[in-house]
């Protein structure tokens with residue numbers, strides 16, 4: 517935890533540090549977590565910071581919020597290398613790596629305009645996570661890239 | 671076999687298919703069966719399809735049962751904005767099984783999540799049409815067998831739900847599938863993905879010439895006018911992917927030609943009188959196959 521670059525943004529007291537996010541994906545990560553700052557959260561974002569491990573990385577620090585495992589797993593779609601540190605009283609209390617979930621529910625919208633999930637039906641979007649993309653459980657449509665465009669931000 | 675719902679052809683194993691086709695053989699011919707006199711089949715057709723609907727009606731009536739029907743879409747609650755989820759939950763209280771035709775992909779799967787009675791997908795947009803596939807397989811088995819089979823599938827492969835279901839089901843057998851279409855109507859990536867996952871022997875072509883002499887079965891589908899921006903483009907493609915007696919000069923004597931019907935210009939009526947024509951037999955097989963399927967569900 518003595519990464520110099522991480523020190524560019526201040527330490528947080530209680531909350532979550534999401535590190536090793538693929539460079540340029542920080543805003544997408546915030547979108548997935550449905551965080552836009554309007555709730556008053558204190559958020560620090562470093563983008564395209566040099567990283568020994570992944571070249572360029574983004575780093576996010578979110579004060580006052582601990583991510584759930586489900587939230588963390590969904591991040592794997594855009595930030596497969598991310599590490600998550602839960603901070604309590606300035607100390608790292610828990611460390612997590614993201615893991616690809618078997619499916620993501622209610623996070624992505626189906627790009628197929630003819631899919632039943634795009635209708636006014638009481639059903640959430642549901643995608644199976646494949647090795648190289650995701651697949652709509654209803655219409656079968658494959659999405660192999662541009663996940664960020666498909667994220668439902670309410 | 672007992673499946674609570676029949677949603678896609680992908681759910682069928684080889685054993686499932688063989689069980690249904692064997693049972694269908696028992697229902698082929700006059701039966702006077704009354705084993706399901708108490709059964710009511712709910713027919714929910716949100717898209718017109720006289721043939722598929724009549725075939726299900728015939729099948730349940732020949733098993734001694736009956737149907738309830740929501741009537742035409744225009745007069746139903748759909749136009750009042752009721753969700754499909756609500757509609758099926760209401761019909762679940764009336765019927766022992768629901769047969770659903772709907773213009774949206776995934777509609778049958780969603781419907782199945784809201785009800786406890788079996789849902790049978792009778793076509794969901796460009797998605798699947800698994801009961802058509804069962805009757806296609808029955809017909810293919812009668813004419814050419816299902817293993818060591820070389821099948822050509824031609825026409826609108828992108829939007830053709832019967833093609834998607836058939837291609838997936840054929841991966842259970844020793845078959846080589848040749849797909850013939852204009853590039854703009856080639857197989858969708860998700861169907862190709864399933865075929866590759868299943869390790870199927872598949873080739874894609876833009877011309878029938880060259881593959882025709884190898885085929886045991888040629889499955890022709892309709893290319894829809896509305897897929898093309900102008901009439902001339904449609905005409906050009908439609909004539910290129912239609913067949914007549916001259917096309918068949920390169921075919922083997924045993925070639926069966928199939929079509930889910932209705933046809934428009936894809937198959938010259940002159941072919942009807944040749945031993946190649948299998949499409950009317952194929953249509954008739956819908957009744958025994960659906961009887962076998964409904965018998966397993968009810």
Ligand SMILES: [Zn+2]
Pocket residue numbers: 626627628631632633652653654655656657776
């Ligand atoms: Zn979909």
